Amino acid sequence: MARSRCIATVCLSGDLPDKLEAAAAVGFDGVEIFENDLLTFNGSPAEIRRLAADLGLSIPIFQPFRDFEAMPEPQRARNLDRAERKFDVMQALGTDLVLVCSNVQPAAIDDPARAAADLHEMAERAHRRGLRVGFEALAWGRHINRWRQAWDVVQRADHPALGLIVDSFHTLSINDDPAGIADLPGEKIFFVQLADAPRLDMDVLNWSRHFRNFPGQGQLDVAGFTRAVLDSGYAGPLSLEIFNDEFRAAPVRQTARDGLRSLILVESEARPTVAASALPPVSPCSGVEFLEFAVNEPVRGELAQFLGTLGFRLAGKHRSKAVELYRQGGVSLVLNAEPDSAAAGHFEMHGASVCAMALTVADAEATLARADALRCSTWYEPRGEGERPIPSLRAPDGSLVCLVENRPGERSFWEDDFFLIPGVDAAGPGLLSIDHVAQALTPGQMDGFVLFYRALFGMEPEGLWELPDPRGLVRSRAMVTPDRALRLPLNVSEARETATGRFVSAVAGAGVHHIAFLTEDAAATARQLAARGAPLLPIPENYYDDLEARFGLEPTRLDELKSLNLLHDQDAEGGVFTHAYTASFADRFFFEIVERRGGYRQFGAPNAGVRMAAQARYQARRQKV
């Protein structure tokens, strides 16, 4: 039987019925009832019990019970009375376990024996009612903040109705070693809570209350923690307990789905060889096979003309649909104007924009199986006779990620689905392949996207960049496959007037913000693009003066960069990045050409401020015209 997967109601937005319905809908087995959600609910604990039962959800625990152990009198007696009242609630809820977290009160006595005696008394009272008590060390507990201390108290108390509760955040946030948990008797671990978090250099209480996220979304080794827990023989639920400002405000279904996905992923990472938790492996992805733009007939013409200035040429027409293929080097761009298609629906809702990204994978079926196990919904576009079925996944924003297998020697899906025009790849200004695809997300979507790309395609997040737009900060984090064949920078901005903010407002949601094409020689390519009338983004002269001061570039090289509106970055290892941007198409997406030399791995983030200021200026001028 699969292990029970649970989520604390505090992870989810809305009122208690919203939370329970979402948890059940995405497939959780149970919910931790967070006390605050009970207090604000306008119905009895018995009603919650019924609601959960009707939804097929268990209630494995009620939490938290705070500031209990090792208090002086009269608080000690008061606390035991308080426990009895909460036992009443638990019995009405139909749960047998309460989480006691270590005392944070200044008045708490620093005496493990007293703590053990108090917990023994509470456990004894619980036992009489058929209930149990789990004791957890809070990372900021007054005297008890490590799991070994909590375990010591549980051992001293020595009561069958008292056990230990461990939490990955409380352990890993203070760099406590979870390895020893593996040596505990698994049946004395009464409950396990999992949370991840980005590594932040701040006080642990605020870090915990605002910045936790789901396993796989942060930087803690939650899989290692989970492995230690499972090695103990613990057979109870794995449960998510996340305090996160964005989750509190996010659509509840989306958060719940991300949560379940994170649990499935972390369990498989902790136990990759156990059948009940193992996932179908990640199928290697070798890059972007094509990008598909949702257009209508007039926009198709405009975009085709824009792409023409970048050297793209019509390379094929779909056999049964109003879909065109534009190509250059290894880059394929598809313009879909087919009425009544998924693309038409996308165009209706978001206007001209990328509606699908197709990835070249070694094994589409394996990827689909993994997606299915990770509760990712799939989609097949209706197709004509003889055309290739292209399986697709839904990204967290609802856009499509199509999966294409390209097996050497076999007929490609292009040949199946398109009337191809031969000889198109021959000439052109030198664009070779898609280097990266940058997406703009709405505030609150970053964690969900990071998890999606990690879980489905084995991509890893790179460092966070804070990019200064003239109207606010943009935060950027690239997801990359281990071999860097696929690179997807993700951008998000709380400010509405930044480049990212304007984009998500224009397309009413997340989407592809820009597409970068690799070239061997950015200067040669830029020169040809300029000759074709491509609208390259003008870069201010001051930028080049600073380049000279910072890097001491050769005057002829500097002049070349300046004349072609090329930007320059270099890394500490001698890698060099040369790139240029186009103006945006219809104030939406835009394109970039990039040249990488000497192993440069980044995306030219130090130049992003110059780019965004130039875009804001360009847009302001357009609006005046």
Add this chain to the structure above:
Amino acid sequence: MARSRCIATVCLSGDLPDKLEAAAAVGFDGVEIFENDLLTFNGSPAEIRRLAADLGLSIPIFQPFRDFEAMPEPQRARNLDRAERKFDVMQALGTDLVLVCSNVQPAAIDDPARAAADLHEMAERAHRRGLRVGFEALAWGRHINRWRQAWDVVQRADHPALGLIVDSFHTLSINDDPAGIADLPGEKIFFVQLADAPRLDMDVLNWSRHFRNFPGQGQLDVAGFTRAVLDSGYAGPLSLEIFNDEFRAAPVRQTARDGLRSLILVESEARPTVAASALPPVSPCSGVEFLEFAVNEPVRGELAQFLGTLGFRLAGKHRSKAVELYRQGGVSLVLNAEPDSAAAGHFEMHGASVCAMALTVADAEATLARADALRCSTWYEPRGEGERPIPSLRAPDGSLVCLVENRPGERSFWEDDFFLIPGVDAAGPGLLSIDHVAQALTPGQMDGFVLFYRALFGMEPEGLWELPDPRGLVRSRAMVTPDRALRLPLNVSEARETATGRFVSAVAGAGVHHIAFLTEDAAATARQLAARGAPLLPIPENYYDDLEARFGLEPTRLDELKSLNLLHDQDAEGGVFTHAYTASFADRFFFEIVERRGGYRQFGAPNAGVRMAAQARYQARRQKV
């Protein structure tokens, strides 16, 4: 002559011309040109010089020049070349001073003598061109992070073109003592930067880059720092340098105005007795004289009826306008339906809402003079013959704060302006006065409002509360006068579906979110309100079970609270707060009744989650109906 007041361009949003125009428009004397703003500007340094000159702005400094001192070769030579390039820029800009901030590079050598030698060389080169160099210790500098270390290097270098730059944030953030700055020779301090910040327990670099704010908006002793600086005899500009995520995205004029206000305030706090910096004193405020609601004719009727259920009675009609006065105890509420008035304009833009808050001040003229000195705009409503002129200030959101003097023994402005109905105060359910007025702000407005109330009325900010709404966090901070006669909680929420988020969306901006009335006996008052049909917000039974568990209240008291939907809070000193809320009027503002016992000073924040969940439920039900 008044001291020059400047602002760094990085404090302001937009492109460089936007920033310069805003700085000039609000009355700054000069701007620090932040290099990034120059690099992204599409025009030459000479054009910036002309632009600033045309606006009457000086450019006292160009900044920053990073990672200069104590580098090994060949970086040392490269840095001197880089300095020469930046000297070119400075000469084109027409500024003679550059800010060198202490080196953060791992490669930097820990040798003050080497640092001094390098800065001597740079100063000598600057000197040859008629330029100067200022050296500042960054709080996270590799080897130099305190002003005394920077001063030591400046002394060792001993060059007339080299001086010290001090910054309040870099000093106070690491708890360095600024007192000794007073003993420096003032002419060797080349420039002074001021910034405040909330006290946050996090790494200083991230704290500095995202959370600085203007003097008076945070918790650092910027006035004490400024006093030390001025005591040295420093005669140069005081200049603001703030890195703040919200400022980057805020309307530029508003930020600039707040900045200038903060500089004027901090200078007066540092030098209260110097004529050039002194401000007219704060005139004591004894509370809210009245609140004025913008209504139209149908809304007037509905609101009058709503107020009737709270026991308010019509107490007067304005002599010349469609304005009514409702009263109970010491509470005066004004309903303004006068066409073509400021209230009518407010109604047009924001719908039914509070358009003015009148404060009772000891000296309205003194308050106006202080407001004027603090660059606060004022307003007089047109009035009829014999009516009292009511001077008003514009709050940062554009709403009116009216100033009323009530001199004992003199005829009140109510008698001047209204036909009063006698005997109205006699009966009623016991509302005595306005206890507090809570305002909802849009994201980014908190700092500006804190500064406004501090600067104009001498109010001080209380601690920040994070309140859990079912749809996201609400942050709340109360401003209070020293005697607590005026209490104004300010609420803000990034999340759009919280109570605060819905409010600012409904009224299209900031505004009065709820009004709390003081009573001697909340239970008696609530009973009477219920009898009158006041729509009191229903509180869930679970809340009362928890009250019992937490506080062990007497069963009869608990039953009383429960039957009247009263909430209970108590503080560690035995103070008790009993309160209840009404449903909101037209899904906008609502009312609260509060009883304070035993010196309770807060606002019942632990109950806010229960209130907000009940409101969300109430609103959802209304929308269904």
